[in-house]
Amino acid sequence: MLTAEIIAIGSELLTPDRTDTNSLWLTEKLNGIGVEVKLKTVVGDDDARLEEAIRDALKRSRIVITTGGLGPTEDDITRKIAARALSRRLAYNEKVLETIREKFMRMNRQMPEINARQAMVIEGAEVLDNPNGTAPGMYLEHETRAVVLLPGPPREMRPMFENFVLPKLMTKAGDLRVARRIMRVAGLGESAVDSVIAPVYTQYDNPQTTILFNRSEIEIHLTAQGKTETEAELLLDGLAGQIEERLGDAIFAFRGETMEQVVGLRLAVGGFTLAVAESCTGGLVAERMTDVPGASSYFLEGVVAYSNDAKVRSLGVPAEFIAEYGAVSAQVAEAMAEGIKHRAEADFGVSVTGIAGPGGGSAEKPVGLVYIALADDAHTEHRKLMLPGDRQLIRWRASQAALDLLRRRLI
């Protein structure tokens, strides 16, 4: 198996607040083509240490990938130090300079002089275009090694790696192909999922199974190896089918889709429309639903009725419901769902009202108490939830439960 090393560059990655996460994504992509990551280094904007890190990596591994340090400032030393470690010249490339200038022109700005530094290219390197930023990447072969310099921001690094680097590395990698699949589960805890499916997955070494807890979702990661991609995929199909038999509707995604993608697809396919009314989630449900491209075909309107006034005025919640049952109640949740459905003339109305904390809780209605409701033409239903976690987590879990309620109705 081919071996790779990843070097993450930037002093900020050596602080307590930041860590390198690019390498996780890169590892997944590399594993997918049968390349194993054997070592990862995080190094600051430090000439000597970076040079040593690159030199050491070149001694040990067939593929050396750096991320970061390609920006325009003094701190961005990757170009200079990589050239030094490879004993190659670094020179201005007029064509690259022109491309960077054009990028600034398209934003109606003049290129600051310091950005010219990003047009320095290592002798013999292929320049990798960066549609999402000004820093181009580089790919070069050095003796028996492949050296790849990628920008640090994930949005720039990822498409560059997928479009330009992965195809090159695939020709180097051997015959083993690795396929991965992520299934996502809603409404069950980690240990519940594990106890249901462990009797199945523990029988297999290939695929390998990992269960991960990610906010309020349980993810089941399957990784299979085969001589071909098809063989690896067939192994995944076999195990995934058995897992599905056991978990049923609790699985909402079979290919790593998000809840909002799954719900959006079901709405689009059925030709249904949706409107949402939110209190404690503050727009998160609407934000998630509209994060999916094409959401305008089914998402009509959202109201964030944070004040009681807004609940009455904009959603038609009877003021006496709020007075009698409180804003966080089954009655108000159902009235919100019906109100937004009616107002937007949508097929479905979804609502959330609750106490996300840290303040606002009481003995009777503690932080974490959330009501969600769903209305369609035929009827309205609600769920009462007691969600653990901090404010952000409660908000996220409430949004997830509300979308899951709609998903199950749409099945």
Next chain:
Amino acid sequence: MLTAEIIAIGSELLTPDRTDTNSLWLTEKLNGIGVEVKLKTVVGDDDARLEEAIRDALKRSRIVITTGGLGPTEDDITRKIAARALSRRLAYNEKVLETIREKFMRMNRQMPEINARQAMVIEGAEVLDNPNGTAPGMYLEHETRAVVLLPGPPREMRPMFENFVLPKLMTKAGDLRVARRIMRVAGLGESAVDSVIAPVYTQYDNPQTTILFNRSEIEIHLTAQGKTETEAELLLDGLAGQIEERLGDAIFAFRGETMEQVVGLRLAVGGFTLAVAESCTGGLVAERMTDVPGASSYFLEGVVAYSNDAKVRSLGVPAEFIAEYGAVSAQVAEAMAEGIKHRAEADFGVSVTGIAGPGGGSAEKPVGLVYIALADDAHTEHRKLMLPGDRQLIRWRASQAALDLLRRRLI
């Protein structure tokens, strides 16, 4: 300043699903006593690579800390390889063996034979007791270096480091204290910020300055060392003041606050209320504003008017504006801001309408075209933006610009 390196050991840390987070916690503790982390390595259960990693670290850094690989199995190679890298003997320690045996007895279990491996101690090392597990740690001084072997599980690693290792390192670190500060900038690009403040910050080695690009925010990280915390903070004050002189209102946070925290605080202090009307951001502005605890005191209502119908019905945007200028236009943005302000009876109405893509763009109105508007009792203003990036990034940048427009009005 004393320098440290951290080596995280374990093949699971080289998979796509797991990353080393112990080093973040350790970095914070080390920085607090004036020790700088200069390099981090993640290495698998691989004899040769681990030995090289430890040898290299010893060449470069005064303090070398490893985490992980102290378990009882074959895979747990840290003891053996550290001894080899240090050219020291590894021998059974009867007293340690007895302690481990006792731990098992207290759990009414017999010690499995493989756990005896955890009683192997490197010649000259001090054994660090592990009240939360069976693997003891080790501390040893090697030539001018301090070498620390810690277990991987955080609940074992952390108390061991705080109780036994930190006091030892403090006597080495001398008296230096470190203080950090994060400033955030809106509305300027990374190179623009750098060219404005480089003449200032490049004059100082202490504080050190790093400029980071994080979505649409520029972060300026300052790190200062002093004999006392007060001295370090004073150094930060001095440089931060000069940076503020040059960047002025473009700095929205001086202590790492988020935009929504800053805007929320100004609204709360002024006793103002806010309502927002969103199209392309789909609830993101409302979601960000209500993410701050206590937002209910100033945030009244949000409307996600995704359909044209909703813009007319819920925000009172004149239908002829949409027909004549299009939904993405200055006229509609201003009408949305005024409409939500009026509807919610708020002091400020903020609106966003634009094309987040990937579809929906045209030659005249391309993806990335966004109008934001702000209305108060006195007047209404708008901004036209051309935002680069993908759908998510355009949405986030549009929300940031809208909040920044409000922030500047509130100054």
